[in-house]
Amino acid sequence: MKYAGLLVMPAGFFLSIAALVLFADPVQRAAFVLCGLAVECLGLVVTVRGHMAARGESRP
Protein backbone atom coordinates (compact mmCIF):
# COMPACT_ATOMS: atom_id res chain seq x y z
CA MET A 1 0.00 0.00 0.00
CA LYS A 2 2.83 2.39 0.83
CA TYR A 3 4.33 2.01 -2.64
CA ALA A 4 0.93 2.65 -4.25
CA GLY A 5 0.74 5.90 -2.31
CA LEU A 6 4.20 6.90 -3.45
CA LEU A 7 3.16 6.27 -7.05
CA VAL A 8 0.04 8.41 -6.69
CA MET A 9 2.04 11.43 -5.54
CA PRO A 10 3.89 12.04 -8.84
CA ALA A 11 0.51 11.83 -10.59
CA GLY A 12 -0.55 14.85 -8.55
CA PHE A 13 2.65 16.66 -9.52
CA PHE A 14 2.04 16.06 -13.22
CA LEU A 15 -1.54 17.32 -12.81
CA SER A 16 -0.14 20.58 -11.43
CA ILE A 17 2.30 20.90 -14.31
CA ALA A 18 -0.45 20.10 -16.80
CA ALA A 19 -2.45 22.97 -15.34
CA LEU A 20 0.29 25.40 -16.31
CA VAL A 21 0.42 24.15 -19.87
CA LEU A 22 -3.29 23.59 -20.51
CA PHE A 23 -4.97 26.61 -18.94
CA ALA A 24 -4.36 30.28 -19.52
CA ASP A 25 -7.16 31.43 -17.24
CA PRO A 26 -5.72 32.08 -13.74
CA VAL A 27 -8.77 30.69 -11.91
CA GLN A 28 -8.86 27.44 -13.88
CA ARG A 29 -5.12 27.11 -13.50
CA ALA A 30 -5.25 27.63 -9.75
CA ALA A 31 -8.12 25.15 -9.39
CA PHE A 32 -6.23 22.50 -11.37
CA VAL A 33 -3.04 23.05 -9.35
CA LEU A 34 -5.09 22.61 -6.17
CA CYS A 35 -6.52 19.37 -7.57
CA GLY A 36 -2.97 18.17 -8.17
CA LEU A 37 -2.07 19.00 -4.58
CA ALA A 38 -5.17 17.16 -3.37
CA VAL A 39 -4.08 14.04 -5.28
CA GLU A 40 -0.62 14.33 -3.71
CA CYS A 41 -2.16 14.61 -0.24
CA LEU A 42 -4.21 11.49 -0.97
CA GLY A 43 -1.04 9.64 -1.95
CA LEU A 44 0.70 10.90 1.18
CA VAL A 45 -2.14 9.66 3.39
CA VAL A 46 -2.02 6.22 1.75
CA THR A 47 1.76 6.09 2.20
CA VAL A 48 1.53 7.08 5.86
CA ARG A 49 -1.17 4.47 6.44
CA GLY A 50 0.96 1.86 4.69
CA HIS A 51 3.90 2.58 6.94
CA MET A 52 1.69 2.52 10.03
CA ALA A 53 0.45 -0.95 9.11
CA ALA A 54 4.01 -2.15 8.63
CA ARG A 55 4.99 -0.64 11.96
CA GLY A 56 2.15 -2.42 13.76
CA GLU A 57 3.32 -5.78 12.45
CA SER A 58 6.92 -5.24 13.55
CA ARG A 59 6.33 -3.87 17.01
CA PRO A 60 8.43 -5.74 19.56
Added chain:
Amino acid sequence: MNAQAAQPLSDTAFALCLALLLLAPLAIAGVALINTGLGRCRSAAQSLLGSLAIVAVSAIVFLVIGATFAGTPGGAGHVAQLAGKPWNWLGEGSFLLGGLGSAPAQSQLALLFEFLAVAMAAIIPWGSGADRLRLSAGCAIAALLAATVFPLLAHWVWADGWLAQLGVNFSLGAGFLDGGGAATVHVLGGLSALAVVWIAGPRKGKFPKEGLSTALPGHNAVYVLFGCLLALVGWLGWNVAGAVLWLHAPLSALPVTAINTLLTAAGAGAATFAITRARFGKPDASLCANGWLAGLVASSACAGIITPVESLFVGVVAGVAAPLLVELFELALSIDDPSGAITVHAVGGLLGLLAAGVFAPQTGQLVAQLVGIATLLGLILPLVYLLFWLLNRVVAFRVDPDGERIGMDLHELGGGAYPEFVIHRDESYR
Protein backbone atom coordinates in the same frame (compact mmCIF):
# COMPACT_ATOMS: atom_id res chain seq x y z
CA MET B 1 11.59 42.79 -4.49
CA ASN B 2 11.53 41.15 -7.87
CA ALA B 3 13.20 37.85 -8.58
CA GLN B 4 13.23 38.61 -12.30
CA ALA B 5 15.16 41.86 -12.09
CA ALA B 6 18.66 40.57 -11.47
CA GLN B 7 21.28 43.33 -11.25
CA PRO B 8 25.04 42.88 -10.79
CA LEU B 9 25.97 43.16 -7.13
CA SER B 10 27.63 46.35 -5.97
CA ASP B 11 30.87 46.06 -3.99
CA THR B 12 29.02 46.95 -0.80
CA ALA B 13 26.35 44.31 -1.41
CA PHE B 14 29.03 41.73 -2.24
CA ALA B 15 30.98 42.42 0.95
CA LEU B 16 27.86 42.42 3.09
CA CYS B 17 26.58 39.21 1.53
CA LEU B 18 29.91 37.47 2.03
CA ALA B 19 30.09 38.56 5.66
CA LEU B 20 26.54 37.36 6.28
CA LEU B 21 27.23 34.00 4.67
CA LEU B 22 30.16 33.53 7.03
CA LEU B 23 27.59 33.61 9.86
CA ALA B 24 25.46 30.91 8.23
CA PRO B 25 27.50 27.94 9.59
CA LEU B 26 26.22 28.94 13.03
CA ALA B 27 22.80 27.73 11.90
CA ILE B 28 24.33 24.37 11.00
CA ALA B 29 26.08 24.27 14.38
CA GLY B 30 22.78 25.11 16.09
CA VAL B 31 20.90 22.32 14.34
CA ALA B 32 23.73 19.87 15.10
CA LEU B 33 23.56 20.78 18.80
CA ILE B 34 19.79 20.45 18.81
CA ASN B 35 20.03 17.02 17.16
CA THR B 36 22.58 15.92 19.75
CA GLY B 37 20.66 17.25 22.73
CA LEU B 38 17.41 15.62 21.62
CA GLY B 39 19.10 12.24 21.24
CA ARG B 40 20.18 9.96 24.07
CA CYS B 41 23.40 10.43 26.03
CA ARG B 42 24.84 7.13 24.81
CA SER B 43 24.71 8.40 21.20
CA ALA B 44 25.84 12.00 21.78
CA ALA B 45 29.42 11.75 20.46
CA GLN B 46 28.30 9.78 17.41
CA SER B 47 25.66 12.41 16.72
CA LEU B 48 28.08 15.35 16.73
CA LEU B 49 30.83 13.46 14.92
CA GLY B 50 28.22 12.45 12.37
CA SER B 51 27.26 16.09 11.88
CA LEU B 52 30.90 16.98 11.19
CA ALA B 53 31.30 14.05 8.82
CA ILE B 54 28.09 14.94 6.99
CA VAL B 55 29.20 18.54 6.47
CA ALA B 56 32.53 17.27 5.11
CA VAL B 57 31.05 14.59 2.84
CA SER B 58 28.33 16.85 1.46
CA ALA B 59 30.86 19.60 0.64
CA ILE B 60 33.22 17.20 -1.13
CA VAL B 61 30.48 15.43 -3.10
CA PHE B 62 28.87 18.74 -4.03
CA LEU B 63 32.23 19.96 -5.34
CA VAL B 64 32.83 16.82 -7.40
CA ILE B 65 29.31 16.18 -8.70
CA GLY B 66 26.56 18.46 -7.43
CA ALA B 67 27.96 21.90 -8.27
CA THR B 68 28.21 20.95 -11.94
CA PHE B 69 24.45 20.33 -12.13
CA ALA B 70 23.24 22.97 -9.69
CA GLY B 71 24.64 25.88 -11.66
CA THR B 72 24.33 29.54 -10.77
CA PRO B 73 22.00 32.38 -11.84
CA GLY B 74 22.79 33.42 -15.37
CA GLY B 75 24.79 30.25 -15.98
CA ALA B 76 24.23 27.66 -18.70
CA GLY B 77 21.56 25.01 -18.37
CA HIS B 78 19.84 22.16 -20.19
CA VAL B 79 16.59 23.50 -21.58
CA ALA B 80 13.72 21.35 -22.88
CA GLN B 81 10.91 22.82 -24.96
CA LEU B 82 7.43 21.82 -23.81
CA ALA B 83 4.21 23.42 -25.05
CA GLY B 84 6.23 26.22 -26.60
CA LYS B 85 7.89 27.18 -23.30
CA PRO B 86 11.49 26.66 -22.21
CA TRP B 87 11.90 24.36 -19.20
CA ASN B 88 15.37 24.79 -17.75
CA TRP B 89 15.68 21.56 -15.78
CA LEU B 90 19.41 20.96 -15.20
CA GLY B 91 22.41 23.23 -14.69
CA GLU B 92 25.60 23.02 -16.66
CA GLY B 93 28.54 24.29 -14.61
CA SER B 94 32.26 23.79 -14.92
CA PHE B 95 33.68 20.55 -13.52
CA LEU B 96 35.34 20.89 -10.08
CA LEU B 97 34.52 24.61 -10.08
CA GLY B 98 37.13 25.31 -12.74
CA GLY B 99 37.47 29.04 -13.40
CA LEU B 100 35.57 30.00 -10.27
CA GLY B 101 38.06 32.74 -9.41
CA SER B 102 37.25 34.66 -12.57
CA ALA B 103 33.49 34.08 -12.35
CA PRO B 104 31.15 37.00 -11.54
CA ALA B 105 30.97 37.90 -7.86
CA GLN B 106 27.31 36.87 -7.67
CA SER B 107 28.09 33.39 -9.01
CA GLN B 108 30.82 32.91 -6.41
CA LEU B 109 28.48 33.92 -3.61
CA ALA B 110 25.73 31.72 -5.02
CA LEU B 111 28.06 28.74 -4.92
CA LEU B 112 29.12 29.51 -1.35
CA PHE B 113 25.43 29.71 -0.41
CA GLU B 114 24.81 26.35 -2.10
CA PHE B 115 27.76 24.70 -0.35
CA LEU B 116 26.38 25.76 3.03
CA ALA B 117 22.82 24.88 2.04
CA VAL B 118 23.67 21.32 1.03
CA ALA B 119 25.39 20.75 4.39
CA MET B 120 22.32 21.98 6.24
CA ALA B 121 19.95 19.88 4.12
CA ALA B 122 22.03 16.75 4.74
CA ILE B 123 22.27 17.24 8.49
CA ILE B 124 18.49 17.35 8.98
CA PRO B 125 17.71 13.63 8.38
CA TRP B 126 20.67 12.73 10.62
CA GLY B 127 18.76 14.11 13.62
CA SER B 128 15.66 12.08 12.79
CA GLY B 129 17.66 8.88 12.59
CA ALA B 130 19.29 9.48 15.97
CA ASP B 131 20.10 6.47 18.14
CA ARG B 132 19.82 3.91 15.32
CA LEU B 133 21.24 5.39 12.10
CA ARG B 134 24.78 4.22 11.36
CA LEU B 135 27.51 6.78 10.75
CA SER B 136 28.28 5.31 7.34
CA ALA B 137 24.60 5.52 6.43
CA GLY B 138 24.45 9.18 7.47
CA CYS B 139 27.44 9.94 5.24
CA ALA B 140 25.98 7.96 2.36
CA ILE B 141 22.69 9.86 2.67
CA ALA B 142 24.61 13.15 2.63
CA ALA B 143 26.55 12.08 -0.45
CA LEU B 144 23.39 11.03 -2.25
CA LEU B 145 21.59 14.29 -1.46
CA ALA B 146 24.62 16.39 -2.45
CA ALA B 147 25.07 14.52 -5.72
CA THR B 148 21.51 14.20 -6.94
CA VAL B 149 18.41 15.77 -5.38
CA PHE B 150 19.85 18.96 -3.92
CA PRO B 151 21.57 20.15 -7.13
CA LEU B 152 18.39 19.46 -9.09
CA LEU B 153 16.22 21.44 -6.71
CA ALA B 154 18.77 24.22 -6.24
CA HIS B 155 18.95 24.70 -9.98
CA TRP B 156 15.19 24.78 -10.37
CA VAL B 157 14.69 27.30 -7.58
CA TRP B 158 17.81 29.48 -7.55
CA ALA B 159 19.69 29.16 -10.83
CA ASP B 160 17.03 30.28 -13.34
CA GLY B 161 15.47 26.83 -13.43
CA TRP B 162 11.89 26.20 -14.46
CA LEU B 163 10.44 26.96 -11.01
CA ALA B 164 12.24 30.31 -10.87
CA GLN B 165 11.00 31.06 -14.39
CA LEU B 166 7.32 30.47 -13.66
CA GLY B 167 6.84 34.23 -13.59
CA VAL B 168 8.44 34.80 -17.00
CA ASN B 169 6.90 31.79 -18.72
CA PHE B 170 3.45 31.61 -17.15
CA SER B 171 2.93 35.07 -15.60
CA LEU B 172 2.87 33.62 -12.09
CA GLY B 173 4.11 36.52 -9.97
CA ALA B 174 7.90 36.61 -9.71
CA GLY B 175 8.20 32.83 -10.14
CA PHE B 176 8.72 30.44 -7.24
CA LEU B 177 10.37 32.44 -4.42
CA ASP B 178 12.59 30.86 -1.79
CA GLY B 179 15.00 33.45 -0.44
CA GLY B 180 16.43 31.58 2.54
CA GLY B 181 16.27 27.99 1.34
CA ALA B 182 12.97 26.88 2.86
CA ALA B 183 12.32 24.54 -0.07
CA THR B 184 15.82 23.61 -1.22
CA VAL B 185 17.18 23.12 2.29
CA HIS B 186 14.49 22.62 4.88
CA VAL B 187 11.62 20.94 3.09
CA LEU B 188 14.12 18.72 1.25
CA GLY B 189 15.81 17.91 4.57
CA GLY B 190 12.48 17.34 6.34
CA LEU B 191 11.15 15.04 3.62
CA SER B 192 14.47 13.18 3.63
CA ALA B 193 14.04 12.81 7.39
CA LEU B 194 10.60 11.29 6.82
CA ALA B 195 12.03 8.81 4.31
CA VAL B 196 14.85 7.90 6.73
CA VAL B 197 12.42 7.34 9.61
CA TRP B 198 10.18 5.17 7.44
CA ILE B 199 13.05 3.09 6.09
CA ALA B 200 15.09 2.76 9.31
CA GLY B 201 12.05 2.19 11.52
CA PRO B 202 11.51 3.37 15.10
CA ARG B 203 13.95 3.03 17.98
CA LYS B 204 13.68 -0.24 19.87
CA GLY B 205 11.09 -0.02 22.58
CA LYS B 206 9.57 3.19 21.21
CA PHE B 207 6.27 1.65 20.24
CA PRO B 208 5.39 -1.23 22.57
CA LYS B 209 2.80 -3.82 21.62
CA GLU B 210 0.25 -2.29 23.89
CA GLY B 211 -0.38 1.21 25.16
CA LEU B 212 1.03 4.55 24.16
CA SER B 213 4.48 5.09 22.73
CA THR B 214 7.37 5.18 25.19
CA ALA B 215 8.77 8.65 25.92
CA LEU B 216 12.50 8.76 25.14
CA PRO B 217 13.36 12.34 26.14
CA GLY B 218 16.40 14.18 24.87
CA HIS B 219 19.42 13.98 27.15
CA ASN B 220 20.54 17.62 27.26
CA ALA B 221 18.09 20.55 27.20
CA VAL B 222 20.99 23.01 27.46
CA TYR B 223 22.45 21.85 24.13
CA VAL B 224 19.01 22.12 22.58
CA LEU B 225 18.24 25.62 23.81
CA PHE B 226 21.73 26.97 23.15
CA GLY B 227 21.44 25.46 19.68
CA CYS B 228 18.31 27.56 19.17
CA LEU B 229 20.20 30.76 20.02
CA LEU B 230 23.08 29.82 17.71
CA ALA B 231 20.60 29.00 14.98
CA LEU B 232 19.06 32.48 15.24
CA VAL B 233 22.40 34.12 14.44
CA GLY B 234 22.98 31.80 11.51
CA TRP B 235 19.45 32.25 10.21
CA LEU B 236 19.75 36.05 10.28
CA GLY B 237 22.83 35.77 8.08
CA TRP B 238 21.24 33.19 5.84
CA ASN B 239 17.94 35.01 5.24
CA VAL B 240 19.51 38.41 4.65
CA ALA B 241 22.17 37.01 2.31
CA GLY B 242 19.45 35.03 0.51
CA ALA B 243 17.36 38.18 0.09
CA VAL B 244 20.32 39.87 -1.63
CA LEU B 245 21.27 36.89 -3.77
CA TRP B 246 17.98 35.28 -4.78
CA LEU B 247 15.36 38.01 -4.28
CA HIS B 248 17.63 40.86 -5.45
CA ALA B 249 16.53 42.98 -2.51
CA PRO B 250 18.01 46.48 -2.25
CA LEU B 251 20.27 47.13 0.74
CA SER B 252 17.59 49.35 2.28
CA ALA B 253 15.23 46.36 2.53
CA LEU B 254 17.64 44.14 4.46
CA PRO B 255 16.94 45.39 8.00
CA VAL B 256 13.26 44.47 7.52
CA THR B 257 14.29 40.98 6.41
CA ALA B 258 16.34 40.57 9.61
CA ILE B 259 13.51 41.94 11.76
CA ASN B 260 11.04 39.57 10.06
CA THR B 261 13.33 36.62 10.79
CA LEU B 262 13.49 37.56 14.46
CA LEU B 263 9.75 38.20 14.68
CA THR B 264 8.80 34.88 13.07
CA ALA B 265 11.03 32.99 15.52
CA ALA B 266 9.76 35.08 18.42
CA GLY B 267 6.12 34.53 17.51
CA ALA B 268 6.69 30.80 17.12
CA GLY B 269 8.65 30.47 20.36
CA ALA B 270 6.07 32.43 22.35
CA ALA B 271 3.17 30.48 20.85
CA THR B 272 4.76 27.11 21.62
CA PHE B 273 5.62 28.29 25.13
CA ALA B 274 1.96 29.27 25.69
CA ILE B 275 0.56 26.09 24.11
CA THR B 276 2.77 23.71 26.10
CA ARG B 277 2.16 25.63 29.31
CA ALA B 278 -1.59 25.50 28.74
CA ARG B 279 -1.55 21.79 27.91
CA PHE B 280 0.97 20.44 30.43
CA GLY B 281 0.93 23.11 33.16
CA LYS B 282 4.59 23.94 32.50
CA PRO B 283 6.43 24.95 29.32
CA ASP B 284 8.21 22.06 27.59
CA ALA B 285 11.83 22.91 26.73
CA SER B 286 12.27 20.56 23.78
CA LEU B 287 8.92 21.45 22.23
CA CYS B 288 9.66 25.18 22.70
CA ALA B 289 12.94 24.61 20.87
CA ASN B 290 11.04 22.84 18.09
CA GLY B 291 8.60 25.74 17.89
CA TRP B 292 11.39 28.33 17.78
CA LEU B 293 13.14 26.43 15.01
CA ALA B 294 9.89 25.95 13.08
CA GLY B 295 9.50 29.74 13.14
CA LEU B 296 13.03 30.22 11.82
CA VAL B 297 12.42 27.68 9.06
CA ALA B 298 9.17 29.38 8.06
CA SER B 299 11.02 32.71 7.94
CA SER B 300 13.45 31.23 5.41
CA ALA B 301 10.71 31.35 2.81
CA CYS B 302 9.03 34.62 3.53
CA ALA B 303 11.24 36.96 5.62
CA GLY B 304 12.35 38.86 2.52
CA ILE B 305 8.85 39.19 1.12
CA ILE B 306 6.29 39.96 3.82
CA THR B 307 5.76 42.67 6.47
CA PRO B 308 6.73 42.44 10.16
CA VAL B 309 3.13 41.95 11.33
CA GLU B 310 2.61 39.18 8.78
CA SER B 311 5.89 37.61 9.95
CA LEU B 312 4.66 37.58 13.52
CA PHE B 313 1.43 35.94 12.37
CA VAL B 314 3.31 33.27 10.41
CA GLY B 315 5.48 32.63 13.46
CA VAL B 316 2.48 32.20 15.74
CA VAL B 317 0.89 29.73 13.32
CA ALA B 318 4.17 27.76 13.12
CA GLY B 319 4.51 27.84 16.90
CA VAL B 320 0.99 26.54 17.45
CA ALA B 321 1.31 23.84 14.81
CA ALA B 322 4.74 22.53 15.86
CA PRO B 323 3.93 20.95 19.26
CA LEU B 324 0.60 19.59 18.03
CA LEU B 325 2.17 17.97 14.97
CA VAL B 326 5.10 16.51 16.93
CA GLU B 327 2.53 14.80 19.13
CA LEU B 328 0.32 13.76 16.21
CA PHE B 329 3.22 12.23 14.30
CA GLU B 330 4.39 10.24 17.29
CA LEU B 331 1.13 9.15 18.89
CA ALA B 332 -1.21 8.82 15.93
CA LEU B 333 1.09 8.08 13.00
CA SER B 334 3.81 6.02 14.76
CA ILE B 335 6.61 8.19 13.36
CA ASP B 336 9.66 8.09 15.64
CA ASP B 337 11.41 11.40 14.93
CA PRO B 338 13.66 12.25 17.91
CA SER B 339 14.62 15.70 16.63
CA GLY B 340 11.16 16.65 15.36
CA ALA B 341 12.75 17.46 12.00
CA ILE B 342 9.74 16.40 9.96
CA THR B 343 7.52 18.89 11.76
CA VAL B 344 10.12 21.63 12.10
CA HIS B 345 11.77 21.54 8.68
CA ALA B 346 9.21 19.97 6.33
CA VAL B 347 6.00 21.42 7.75
CA GLY B 348 7.60 24.71 8.85
CA GLY B 349 9.15 25.16 5.41
CA LEU B 350 5.90 24.39 3.59
CA LEU B 351 4.06 26.85 5.83
CA GLY B 352 6.59 29.57 5.04
CA LEU B 353 6.38 28.90 1.30
CA LEU B 354 2.61 29.11 1.45
CA ALA B 355 2.74 32.33 3.49
CA ALA B 356 5.09 33.86 0.91
CA GLY B 357 2.43 33.21 -1.73
CA VAL B 358 -0.49 34.41 0.37
CA PHE B 359 1.12 37.68 1.48
CA ALA B 360 3.24 38.54 -1.58
CA PRO B 361 1.96 41.59 -3.48
CA GLN B 362 2.43 40.11 -6.97
CA THR B 363 -0.53 38.59 -8.81
CA GLY B 364 -0.20 34.85 -9.33
CA GLN B 365 2.47 34.43 -6.67
CA LEU B 366 0.30 32.06 -4.65
CA VAL B 367 -0.08 29.69 -7.62
CA ALA B 368 3.70 29.80 -8.20
CA GLN B 369 4.28 28.84 -4.58
CA LEU B 370 1.66 26.07 -4.83
CA VAL B 371 3.39 24.65 -7.90
CA GLY B 372 6.65 24.64 -5.92
CA ILE B 373 4.96 22.87 -3.01
CA ALA B 374 3.43 20.35 -5.44
CA THR B 375 6.92 19.68 -6.80
CA LEU B 376 8.32 19.06 -3.34
CA LEU B 377 5.53 16.73 -2.23
CA GLY B 378 4.74 15.04 -5.51
CA LEU B 379 8.17 14.62 -7.05
CA ILE B 380 10.92 15.16 -4.47
CA LEU B 381 9.45 13.01 -1.67
CA PRO B 382 8.90 9.89 -3.84
CA LEU B 383 12.30 10.44 -5.50
CA VAL B 384 14.09 10.73 -2.15
CA TYR B 385 12.25 7.69 -0.82
CA LEU B 386 13.20 5.63 -3.87
CA LEU B 387 16.86 6.69 -3.69
CA PHE B 388 17.07 6.01 0.04
CA TRP B 389 15.32 2.65 -0.38
CA LEU B 390 17.94 1.65 -2.94
CA LEU B 391 20.76 3.06 -0.80
CA ASN B 392 19.54 1.05 2.18
CA ARG B 393 20.14 -2.11 0.11
CA VAL B 394 23.79 -1.14 -0.28
CA VAL B 395 24.55 0.62 3.01
CA ALA B 396 22.21 -0.59 5.75
CA PHE B 397 20.74 2.41 7.52
CA ARG B 398 19.99 0.76 10.81
CA VAL B 399 22.53 -0.43 13.35
CA ASP B 400 22.25 -4.04 14.58
CA PRO B 401 20.16 -4.64 17.75
CA ASP B 402 23.24 -5.05 19.93
CA GLY B 403 24.59 -1.71 18.79
CA GLU B 404 21.29 -0.05 19.56
CA ARG B 405 21.28 -1.63 23.01
CA ILE B 406 24.74 -0.48 24.07
CA GLY B 407 24.43 2.90 22.36
CA MET B 408 25.89 4.30 19.16
CA ASP B 409 28.90 5.84 20.93
CA LEU B 410 30.26 2.57 22.26
CA HIS B 411 29.21 0.58 19.21
CA GLU B 412 30.57 2.89 16.52
CA LEU B 413 33.25 4.95 18.28
CA GLY B 414 34.38 2.64 21.06
CA GLY B 415 33.86 5.26 23.74
CA GLY B 416 31.09 7.44 25.13
CA ALA B 417 30.65 11.20 25.10
CA TYR B 418 30.50 11.24 28.91
CA PRO B 419 32.97 8.58 30.11
CA GLU B 420 32.61 9.54 33.78
CA PHE B 421 28.83 9.09 33.75
CA VAL B 422 27.31 5.87 35.01
CA ILE B 423 24.70 4.90 32.47
CA HIS B 424 21.76 3.20 34.11
CA ARG B 425 20.06 0.13 32.72
CA ASP B 426 17.34 0.86 30.24
CA GLU B 427 14.04 -0.65 31.36
CA SER B 428 12.72 -0.78 27.82
CA TYR B 429 15.20 -3.55 26.95
CA ARG B 430 14.01 -6.04 29.52
